[in-house]
Amino acid sequence: MKKAFFMLILLAVAFSGTFMSAEQNVIIMGGQPQQQQSYSSGGDPITASAIAAATHVNKMMWWGAGCLFGLLGVGAAYLIEPSPPATMLMGKDANYAAIFTENYKNTGKSIQTKYALYGCLAEGLLISLYYLFVIILFAEVTDDLYYY
Secondary structure (H helix, E strand, O other), X not given: OHHHHHHHHHHHHHHHHHHOOOOOOEEEEOOEEEEHHHHOOOOOHHHHHHHHHHHHOOHHHHHHHHHHHOHHHHXXXXXXXXXXXXXXXXXXXXXXXXXXXXXXXXXXXXXXXXXXXXXXXXHHHHHHHHHHHHHHHHHHHOOOOOOO
């Protein structure tokens, strides 16, 4: 019961970022506020796609998926490819769009997998600490004078 309650709270925290404002109108790069389109309008599609993927991938959701589903969450994070928003590719040529999309998918998948793995490791650590606590508590309560 306690584990289910903990997992529900963790799920609520993980998906709370999904329901918050999805639009980020101002991004701070190099100390200067810039509009969202400015980092995707540069000449280098690889750098622009890496920054866009780091901005748009929901890290807490994937951390929660790794924590809730363990290795299945990590596997899902590895298999699911994020796609860039179409507004980032408007007005770009086909070569730029292809490079941007491919790098966005690779970078996003890497971020998703990393955070799902962090969640899986956090769950494993919490479960290990719980069982260690139970073993220590049981060892303190029981008496070693019982022989069967």
